[in-house]
Amino acid sequence: MSNLGKFAIVIIIVIIVLGILSPLISRHPHNLPSGSALESPSWEHWLGTDDLGIDIWAQICHGARASTFVGAGTALLAGVGGSIVGMLSGYLGGDSDRIIMRISDMAMALPDMPTTIILGAFFGPSLKNIIIAISLYSWVAPARLVRSKVLAIKEENYMKAAKSYGANFWHMTKVHFLPQVLPLIAVSMIRLFSKAVVVEAGLSFLGLGDPTSKSWGVILHHAINFKGIYFTEYWKWWLVSPVFIMMSFTTSLAIISRELERLWNGKIEWI
Amino acid sequence: MKSKGIKKFSMFFALTFVMTTLVGCAQTTYKPEFSDGLVINLSGGDWGYPSPYTHYSRGPGMFKMRLIFDSLLERGEEGLIPWLAKDYDISNDGKVYTFVLNQGVKWHDGKDLTAEDVKFSFEYFIEHTPVVDDLTIGDETFIESIDVVDDYTIKITVKCPNATILSRLGATRIIPKHIWEGIDDPKKFTEKEATVGCGPYILKEYNKEQGAYRFEAFEEYWGPKPKVDSIQFIPVSDNILAFNKGEIDITGITADLLSKYEGDDEYAIMQNPAFWGYKLMFNMDRREELKDKNIRYAIAHSIDVQELIDKVARGAAVPGSSGYLPVDHIWYNQNVRRYDYNIDRARELLKGKDLELNLVISNSEEELRIGELLKISLAKSGIELDVKSVDMKTRDAMVKSGDYELALIGHGGWGGDPDMLRRTYATGAIPGYSNEEIDKLADLQLMELDEDKRREVVFELQERIGGELPLIPLYNTTGYIVYRPGKYNGWMYMFDHHEVTHSKLSYLEER
Numbered sequence: 065m066s067n068l069g070k071f072a073i074v075i076i077i078v079i080i081v082l083g084i085l086s087p088l089i090s091r092h093p094h095n096l097p098s099g100s101a102l103e104s105p106s107w108e109h110w111l112g113t114d115d116l117g118i119d120i121w122a123q124i125c126h127g128a129r130a131s132t133f134v135g136a137g138t139a140l141l142a143g144v145g146g147s148i149v150g151m152l153s154g155y156l157g158g159d160s161d162r163i164i165m166r167i168s169d170m171a172m173a174l175p176d177m178p179t180t181i182i183l184g185a186f187f188g189p190s191l192k193n194i195i196i197a198i199s200l201y202s203w204v205a206p207a208r209l210v211r212s213k214v215l216a217i218k219e220e221n222y223m224k225a226a227k228s229y230g231a232n233f234w235h236m237t238k239v240h241f242l243p244q245v246l247p248l249i250a251v252s253m254i255r256l257f258s259k260a261v262v263v264e265a266g267l268s269f270l271g272l273g274d275p276t277s278k279s280w281g282v283i284l285h286h287a288i289n290f291k292g293i294y295f296t297e298y299w300k301w302w303l304v305s306p307v308f309i310m311m312s313f314t315t316s317l318a319i320i321s322r323e324l325e326r327l328w329n330g331k332i333e334w335i
Numbered sequence: 336m337k338s339k340g341i342k343k344f345s346m347f348f349a350l351t352f353v354m355t356t357l358v359g360c361a362q363t364t365y366k367p368e369f370s371d372g373l374v375i376n377l378s379g380g381d382w383g384y385p386s387p388y389t390h391y392s393r394g395p396g397m398f399k400m401r402l403i404f405d406s407l408l409e410r411g412e413e414g415l416i417p418w419l420a421k422d423y424d425i426s427n428d429g430k431v432y433t434f435v436l437n438q439g440v441k442w443h444d445g446k447d448l449t450a451e452d453v454k455f456s457f458e459y460f461i462e463h464t465p466v467v468d469d470l471t472i473g474d475e476t477f478i479e480s481i482d483v484v485d486d487y488t489i490k491i492t493v494k495c496p497n498a499t500i501l502s503r504l505g506a507t508r509i510i511p512k513h514i515w516e517g518i519d520d521p522k523k524f525t526e527k528e529a530t531v532g533c534g535p536y537i538l539k540e541y542n543k544e545q546g547a548y549r550f551e552a553f554e555e556y557w558g559p560k561p562k563v564d565s566i567q568f569i570p571v572s573d574n575i576l577a578f579n580k581g582e583i584d585i586t587g588i589t590a591d592l593l594s595k596y597e598g599d600d601e602y603a604i605m606q607n608p609a610f611w612g613y614k615l616m617f618n619m620d621r622r623e624e625l626k627d628k629n630i631r632y633a634i635a636h637s638i639d640v641q642e643l644i645d646k647v648a649r650g651a652a653v654p655g656s657s658g659y660l661p662v663d664h665i666w667y668n669q670n671v672r673r674y675d676y677n678i679d680r681a682r683e684l685l686k687g688k689d690l691e692l693n694l695v696i697s698n699s700e701e702e703l704r705i706g707e708l709l710k711i712s713l714a715k716s717g718i719e720l721d722v723k724s725v726d727m728k729t730r731d732a733m734v735k736s737g738d739y740e741l742a743l744i745g746h747g748g749w750g751g752d753p754d755m756l757r758r759t760y761a762t763g764a765i766p767g768y769s770n771e772e773i774d775k776l777a778d779l780q781l782m783e784l785d786e787d788k789r790r791e792v793v794f795e796l797q798e799r800i801g802g803e804l805p806l807i808p809l810y811n812t813t814g815y816i817v818y819r820p821g822k823y824n825g826w827m828y829m830f831d832h833h834e835v836t837h838s839k840l841s842y843l844e845e846r
Binding site for chain 2 (some may be wrong): 097116117271275289290292295
């Protein structure tokens with residue numbers, strides 16, 4: 065793995081640790097005012113405070129929780145769920161394959177952001193609902209990838225041999241399918257992860273997220289909506305901090321997924 | 336060196352971000368039609384089709400409708416001034432109001448306005464209640480009969496004299512009889528004719544989706560000549576950015592930005608009177624325990640109003656008066672009971688009880704911030720707030736229908752006639768709340784025709800309300816506005832209103 069990839073992994077680990085240990089790392093609470101409003105960064109408040117006097121570093125650390133929660137939740141739900149659907153579809157073939165693929169066509173035809181906005185508004189703003197809403201249309205990509213791979217594997221001679229010896233679906237999945245589709249699933253889960261983080265931030269930025277979650281998008285939302293923030297100096301810490309951490313996070317994820325693709329390049333031919 | 340690099344890096348990201356946002360704005364900028372003369376651009380937003388039946392029931396909706404429709408009297412800088420009626424007379428018993436109309440008043444379609452139109456307007460409004468209903472007190476109208484004396488004189492007899500009749504009759508819009516005569520369902524009447532009025536401006540364009548309006552001066556206007564030839568409401572994403580780019584001509588700013596505009600001849604700054612405010616409402620039907628005065632006191636003692644003002648209003652506000660009428664109101668009573676921020680006192684009043692309450696707020700940035708601070712400070716006294724934010728129009732509808740436990744709502748009109756105390760506090764106004772003493776005083780001030788005596792009653796009423804605290808006025812904003820006097824310098828306030836762009840006189844020549 066290249067140095068860049070290692071660096072990206074370090075950043076992701078650091079951010080996840082920030083989230084997990086946020087109460088220990090930040091000396092101020094993330095939800096209560098601990099200084100006066102809009103203090104500039106200082107030794108006391110590393111990234112300054114927001115309009116309510118709440119420490120921004122504490123909010124960023126805590127926001128890592130919300131963002132990784134949404135990312136991991138979506139990656140698991142849509143990634144694992146989508147893969148299972150794809151595997152079944154590819155394995156079963158016939159009518160069930162056709163039905164599943166037409167459903168996936170429909171899900172793919174829906175524009176992402178508007179759909180999430182509508183689903184988010186319908187279910188009500190909470191992190192859990194955002195995960196469900198994002199998953200509802202993003203299971204398609206892993207499902208199709210896995211399906212095509214399974215279709216290819218199914219035609220191999222050793223598979224036909226296995227079948228003639230009486231191997232059932234579970235056996236074939238365990239021994240033949242999974243080892244070969246796992247890299248695919250891993251890469252698409254990382255993609256889902258970063259997509260979910262961005263979509264959650266986007267929703268919160270629009271004011272449709274969970275206002276109590278204190279995710280990075282919520283911090284950004286409040287900063288942007290502060291009247292005339294561009295003409296004050298407050299944006300230097302209040303706006304830049306969440307943007308910066310979000311960009312580092314998603315860029316690192318993108319680098320990792322690229323690195324993984326390269327590593328597994330011998331095993332996966334679809335690239 | 337390294338930190339410098341990071342700084343540059345973060346600056347770059349922030350700049351890219353800001354620029355993408357700006358590009359977004361530029362693409363959606365509404366390009367209004369070209370027109371000659373002085374064009375004033377104001378920040379848009381959809382406030383409904385500006386007929387008396389279809390505009391939204393908030394300031395920006397009302398005043399757009401009022402640009403098109405004149406009334407018998409108008410709100411000037413000092414008080415009511417004669418408008419369509421050049422003269423009026425009130426009989427000694429206070430029951431007969433005679434208005435003499437200006438001659439040569441034309442409707443936008445060229446027809447003449449006569450006393451028949453005035454009579455028709457009043458009768459039509461009594462039959463079909465408009466958005467702003469000035470003719471009803473309680474459940475029924477106070478008007479007994481309307482008689483046309485001649486083409487330009489009208490006599491209105493009321494059932495029972497009271498202190499607010501002149502301003503109510505004076506504020507009622509006059510609509511053209513020849514257009515509205517055949518309309519049975521005015522709420523569905525959104526044809527072009529629905530905005531034919533006799534006011535100084537004609538509606539030329541309305542785009543609901545974009546929240547864009549264009550008004551043009553009415554050339555045959557009977558009254559003071561319009562100084563502004565065209566008033567346009569254009570959609571902007573950020574008012575202050577748009578103002579700086581010259582897209583709009585006036586904007587509200589926070590105290591943080593004062594230094595940017597102060598001392599620069601290009602700009603002029605005004606500070607609004609405290610006639611716009613936030614209040615916290617209780618629904619005592621939904622939550623019986625709120626009927627206990629001590630619980631309401633406890634909530635009031637748990638709120639750090641000064642913190643709200645410093646942080647949310649950025650200092651540009653005054654604490655609300657527990658007697659409702661704000662500091663800038665001519666009849667403000669400063670002896671009303673005060674509820675300081677005192678958590679110990681609040682705990683004492685709660686007697687160890689723990690409360691869980693639902694608070695509904697709109698999704699405006701200020702209300703989200705107030706909601707967050709209220710949640711934090713009420714938690715200190717053991718009151719847990721579950722804050723739910725909804726769209727502004729949804730919140731307004733919830734408040735109107737009583738569908739809430741606690742509600743935060745901000746609105747204007749706090750500088751108006753003190754009869755607002757009756758409308759806000761008398762039985763039926765607050766769900767589940769009724770107080771005989773308040774009802775009695777509220778009726779008394781309405782019926783009292785002698786100004787000084789009425790003032791005394793209103794003062795007593797405020798003290799009574801302050802002691803009861805059926806709702807908590809949080810703070811009244813005194814925001815700053817900035818404009819370019821080089822482009823237009825005619826802005827002026829109405830005597831009881833917080834906003835210069837809402838005053839019709841702002842756009843007309845002085846008389």
